[in-house]
Amino acid sequence: MDWLFEHNNAEIFIEMISNIKGKDALTKPPIRHFVSMMWSRYQPRIVAYVFFPYLIYLALICVLSGSVVDTFMKTREQLLFMKEFDNLKLAKDPLYDYKTDLHYKALVKIHQDNRAFFLVESIFLLVLIVYFGIMELKQYREAGVAYFFDAWNLIDATSLCLNFSFGSMFFICVLYDEIYFPRELILSIASWAMLFMWLKVFYWFRLYSSYAYYVRLII
């Protein structure tokens, strides 16, 4: 294997094995030996470029689905209800105008203050979805239809679709002053999205040698 460490042979070799279609070649003993030798260099880069962004992605979805969507959509529902209440002239006072109601004014202020922040959060989420979506698309291009034969690829694809549905629905609701998607629908999708995201965290433990054995044992 000495030739591998002369000049930029290792770089060429890595590029070659990364372009091999089908991952069977990676199970060959010399290549496995090489990868295990270089693992101390690969691991920090995988952590920095994939695992760390994934943790941010997970945290963002946790925050959005855990409290933000619920709070934001409930306030929106309340505001629309007050508007509708006035339009239908259901108030006892015939001169009642929802726009002068102090409670309405306070709600609008809270709603508008939060809106810009939530808009940034949902855009950031969509950016992360695109980042991980590109990775999945690359894998699909390399593997072709075989991509769908691996259970973890299916989980990845399902998770991405759920996250995109959740993120885009919330983004549209924040952007426009209407409820295009009911809160219950967004949160139902979010709950499944969260489950898949956490299950993927379980798979991420393969990165660490002390856990990899147990993860492989279970899966």
Add this chain to the structure above:
Amino acid sequence: MLLTLVVMFAFANFLYVADQTLPENDPNPYAGVYFGYKALDAVITVYDMGALLDFNVSPNYT
């Protein structure tokens, strides 16, 4: 231990978010009521169900 916690949090988070889709004061929430903090209650429910196999089916369901 850490792997168990990850799986517990996965299901607890699912229950916690799913509970938010229910109307206020629903008598049959997905997660049980133990301490009154919804997030903590969801974790306890998963521990109860997954580790102790206590399904604690509410009589309201029957």
